[in-house]
Each structure stands twice: as C-alpha cells, then as structure tokens.
Amino acid sequence: MSNGPLNNKSIADERSVLNLDRVVFIGRSFSEYLWMFNLDLSNLKDLKILDCPSGASSFVAEASNEYKVKQAVGCDLMYDDNNISMIEKKGRDDLEYMITRLSQVPDFYDWNMYPNIEDLRKTRASSLGKFISDYAEKGMVNNPSKKYDRYVKAILPNLPFNDKSFDLVLSSNFLFYYHNVFDYDFHHDSILEMLRVTSKEVRIFPIQKPDAKIPEYFETLMESIKRHMQEKISFRIEKVKYEFRSGVNKMLVLKRDG
Numbered sequence: 001m002s003n004g005p006l007n008n009k010s011i012a013d014e015r016s017v018l019n020l021d022r023v024v025f026i027g028r029s030f031s032e033y034l035w036m037f038n039l040d041l042s043n044l045k046d047l048k049i050l051d052c053p054s055g056a057s058s059f060v061a062e063a064s065n066e067y068k069v070k071q072a073v074g075c076d077l078m079y080d081d082n083n084i085s086m087i088e089k090k091g092r093d094d095l096e097y098m099i100t101r102l103s104q105v106p107d108f109y110d111w112n113m114y115p116n117i118e119d120l121r122k123t124r125a126s127s128l129g130k131f132i133s134d135y136a137e138k139g140m141v142n143n144p145s146k147k148y149d150r151y152v153k154a155i156l157p158n159l160p161f162n163d164k165s166f167d168l169v170l171s172s173n174f175l176f177y178y179h180n181v182f183d184y185d186f187h188h189d190s191i192l193e194m195l196r197v198t199s200k201e202v203r204i205f206p207i208q209k210p211d212a213k214i215p216e217y218f219e220t221l222m223e224s225i226k227r228h229m230q231e232k233i234s235f236r237i238e239k240v241k242y243e244f245r246s247g248v249n250k251m252l253v254l255k256r257d258g
Contacts, residue, residue, distance in 0.1 A: 023178055024094040025055050025078055025087075027127030030062035035242035036172055036205040037251060044069050047167040052194060053077070053156065053174055056091040058127040060150050061134035073166070075154035084136050091128045095121065113244050157189035164199035171204045177248075179209045184217050191221075192228055195254060205251040207237060212247030225254070232258040 033039065033051075044063070047070055051059050054074025063072035078087055099121050102109065106117070114120040135151055154160055171194060175187055182190075194202045208214055215221075226233055235254045243249035 023174070023181060024098050025076075025090045026094055026098055026173070027056035027058060027091060027124050027131055028172065029057070029123065029127045029130075030059050030067065032127075032242060033057070033059045033170065033172070036240055037170055037203045038238055038240050041067065046070050048165070049073070050075065050161070050166040050169045050194075050197065052154070052159070052169055052171050054151070056087075056094075056128045056131050057172070058130035058134070059170075061130050064150060065134065071166075073150055073152060075152045075159065077153065077155045079135075079151050079153040084132065087135070088128070088132050091132070092125075095124050095128065098124075108246055110243055110246050113242075157186065157193040159193050159197055161197040163196055165197050167198065167200045169194045169198045169202045171202070173205070175204055176207050176209065176215055176252075179215055184221065188221060188224060191225055191254070195225075195229060195233065195256065198256065200256060202254040203251055204254075205240060205242070206248045207250050207252040208248045210245060210248070212245070214250070229256075232256065 028036075034041065045068065049063065049069060049072045051057065051072065051074045053076040054060060055076055055078070057074070060072045060074040063069040078090060080087070099117060102120075103117055114123060152160060175182070175190060191202065191204075207218070222235055225235075233254060233256055235252060238251050238253055240249055240251050
C-alpha cells in the first residue's frame with residue numbers, strides 16, 4: 001500500500017474514519033500482545049498479569065491454557081456472566097464495524113502484518129472465538145473479597161483489585177488512542193489506578209493517536225503522575241514490533257520504584 005504524501009481530502013477522511021466515535025470490543029491474540037508490548041515469553045511464566053481493559057482478546061485464555069502463565073486476569077466493563085451471547089454479539093458487531101471503517105482508508109495501514117482485510121477479519125474472529133470459549137468455561141468473579149478469576153467486570157478508573165495485586169498490567173488500544181472519547185482527567189486517573197494495582201510495571205500501547213502523534217498533554221500528564229506517585233516511578237517510551245496502523249508503534253512503560 002502507498003505511504004506517500006496525503007492530500008487534504010485524505011487527511012480529512014483519515015480523521016473522520018480512524019477517530020472512532022465509540023470504544024470497540026475487539027479481539028487480539030497472544031502473539032499480537034507479545035509484539036505490542038515487547039514481551040519475552042520466557043519472562044512471563046512467573047508473573048501475575050492484568051489485561052485492562054481486555055475486551056474480546058484471547059490473551060488471557062492463551063496465557064492461561066497454552067503458555068501456563070502464573071496468573072492472567074482480564075477485566076472489562078462488558079464482562080457479565082449472565083450475558084455471554086450478548087458479549088459474543090457485541091464482539092462480532094464491533095468487528096464488522098471496525099472492518100468497514102478500516103476498509104475506507106486501507107492506505108493508512110501496513111499490510112505486511114496481514115495480507116488483506118479478510119485475513120485481518122479471520123485473525124480477529126479467531127481471537128474472539130478463543131475468548132468466548134474460555135470466558136464461558138471459566139466464568140468470572142466480581143466480588144473483590146474472593147480469589148480473582150480470569151474475567152472480572154471492571155470500569156476504569158476504579159478497579160476492584162487490591163494494591164499491588166499484579167506484577168504487570170497491560171493496556172492495549174484504549175488510552176491515548178481514543179483521545180477523542182476520553183479526556184485528560186480520565187487518562188490521568190486511569191494510569192494512577194493501574195499503577196496502584198501493580199507492584200512492578202504498567203505497559204500501555206499505543207501512546208499515540210490514530211494520526212501517530214503523541215498527545216500534546218503527554219509531558220504534563222507524566223509530570224503529574226510522578227508527583228502523585230511521590231517520584232517513585234520512572235517511565236520510558238519504547239518502539240515495538242507491532243505496527244499495523246502506519247506510524248503507530250510506540251509503547252509507554254511505567255515502572256514502580258517502590
């Protein structure tokens with residue numbers, strides 16, 4: 001696909017199509033998570049990991065069933081054990097919504113990762129299927145006084161987990177990317193909340209908007225986060241292997257120092 005200069009109409013189309021007007025419930029695979037977060041499989045085995053929000057991704061299912069990670073938990077506002085069929089329908093509907101929007105501007109994507117749109121649809125549908133199967137089998141626990149199960153209903157910026165419950169918190173394709181849906185305060189409070197429930201690291205992908213630019217408030221946000229954490233935190237930006245949306249390939253790593 002062409003990566004050449006864009007005319008004004010293309011830029012306008014990109015902004016209207018790529019800035020989704022709602023958060024989609026989309027599935028991504030364990031392998032995609034390794035690429036998005038620069039994860040080394042050999043270092044995951046002994047970790048307790050939270051995927052937040054997990055959406056329809058199969059990371060938790062694959063991490064638990066195939067890769068035997070110590071503990072993998074997914075949380076999302078959509079999780080409701082009495083409405084599995086509704087969750088599956090939401091996942092399928094949002095997949096088609098995303099495919100329709102993306103097909104309008106294919107030149108803004110790098111098709112080295114997926115041969116074509118149909119292959120992308122199949123990959124996302126496969127992740128959704130694995131998630132639904134595991135979700136239906138394992139169920140969920142919403143009472144924070146009990147042992148956490150794999151899928152927990154939760155809404156940022158208020159998570160039902162104790163302080164430092166996890167070693168690593170992963171957050172994909174949510175914060176920063178939905179810059180037109182969530183404001184500065186939501187990002188600020190959500191990041192602090194994820195830092196509260198981890199003992200080591202939070203990794204967020206991407207830190208860029210759909211136009212590949214880092215939000216203008218990023219430095220101010222990081223300064224405030226550090227103040228609230230009493231400077232017991234460091235952060236860095238890493239380039240990752242995952243780059244489907246052209247130019248969107250940077251991850252934020254926040255590391256607790258105490």
